[in-house]
Amino acid sequence: MTDDTAGEWRGWRAAAETALYGPGGFYHRPEGPAGHFRTSVHASPLFAEAVARLLGRVDEALGRPAALDFVDMAAGRGELVTGVLAALPADLATRTRAYAVERADRPPGLDHRIEWLTEPPRGITGLLFANEWLDNVPVEIAETDSAGVARRVLVRPDGTERLGDPFSGAEARWLARWWPLPAEEGLRAEVGLPRDEAWAAAVATVERGLAVAVDYAHAVGARPLFGTLTGFRAGRETAPVPDGSCDITAHVALDACALPGGRVLTQRAALRALGIAGARPPLALASTQPAAYVRALASAGEAAELTAPGGLGDFGWLLQPVAVPDAPGTPLEALLVDVPDHEEQ
Ligand SMILES: C[S@@+](CC[C@H](N)C(=O)[O-])C[C@H]1O[C@@H](n2cnc3c(N)ncnc32)[C@H](O)[C@@H]1O
Numbered sequence: 001m002t003d004d005t006a007g008e009w010r011g012w013r014a015a016a017e018t019a020l021y022g023p024g025g026f027y028h029r030p031e032g033p034a035g036h037f038r039t040s041v042h043a044s045p046l047f048a049e050a051v052a053r054l055l056g057r058v059d060e061a062l063g064r065p066a067a068l069d070f071v072d073m074a075a076g077r078g079e080l081v082t083g084v085l086a087a088l089p090a091d092l093a094t095r096t097r098a099y100a101v102e103r104a105d106r107p108p109g110l111d112h113r114i115e116w117l118t119e120p121p122r123g124i125t126g127l128l129f130a131n132e133w134l135d136n137v138p139v140e141i142a143e144t145d146s147a148g149v150a151r152r153v154l155v156r157p158d159g160t161e162r163l164g165d166p167f168s169g170a171e172a173r174w175l176a177r178w179w180p181l182p183a184e185e186g187l188r189a190e191v192g193l194p195r196d197e198a199w200a201a202a203v204a205t206v207e208r209g210l211a212v213a214v215d216y217a218h219a220v221g222a223r224p225l226f227g228t229l230t231g232f233r234a235g236r237e238t239a240p241v242p243d244g245s246c247d248i249t250a251h252v253a254l255d256a257c258a259l260p261g262g263r264v265l266t267q268r269a270a271l272r273a274l275g276i277a278g279a280r281p282p283l284a285l286a287s288t289q290p291a292a293y294v295r296a297l298a299s300a301g302e303a304a305e306l307t308a309p310g311g312l313g314d315f316g317w318l319l320q321p322v323a324v325p326d327a328p329g330t331p332l333e334a335l336l337v338d339v340p341d342h343e344e345q
Contacts, residue, residue, distance in 0.1 A: 048083025
């Protein structure tokens, strides 16, 4: 078989773009992301409740404006924005303008208060929240050749790979700054430049308030040696094949995405600061109010999943304030201060 009959060789960025978002692409499938993997949003309503609480803090920090925006960026089927609206106190709910930003179509039956858009609205006053968006912004993959030179990995729709040209220009500079590869054969990196650009463009839509990106993350100095590119299909991790049959995802260099004033916390620390503790209810409650005890126990189990070490708790929260004070004593302070690791456990 020649290369021509076997299909087109392309960089992973273009290949994943078509596979995920092209006609018939993975994210246009009717079952939506929840048909293939579980995000924090699907894991528990506590997550949307915590985000609603965060929106309340942003509201306070902004001095309770007449209209407050909540933007669910990369909204899937709108599950988070639906949960946030349900969790808001009445006063805040009436002042909130809710948006879902998504490349897939509006799902039938979605709350009529939610505006469905393909791009974030301009001039947001409030909170833009992107849960597991950036890991689905396609990137190029770099791999070192036998001389230790980082080259673009090319892929065919069946997942077969070969090495292309060395990187140059902005991509080479990004690798040198954020993910330098030792000169040893077979090491891999994900060139996060399109994610930095996507994040900067999303943050630019916020006039006043907070932008948050939540994802599996890693930081410079501790990047995985062979990268993290992988696939998901029907609840299972699979080989990443860019044919539209599976999700294609790679962890996010959130430290590279951060703009001045941005900080990265763990989800564990962020949710603790928003009142998700995960403590078991007192046993005495079991005999006095058994139903309440069972509910509290289930809720503690969900909180434990959202904050679990080695799981969702290790996700990164990139917090990017825009023209709001985050000094001591302000409503955002508890979230925007660095939390030392030993306090997170
Ligand atoms: C992993 S899912 C996350 C869905 C949801 N936020 C959640 O946490 O359950 C990623 C979603 O991002 C959407 N997406 C990717 N790039 C986007 C973009 N540039 N604008 C809007 N949505 C995007 C995809 O269509 C997909 O629904």
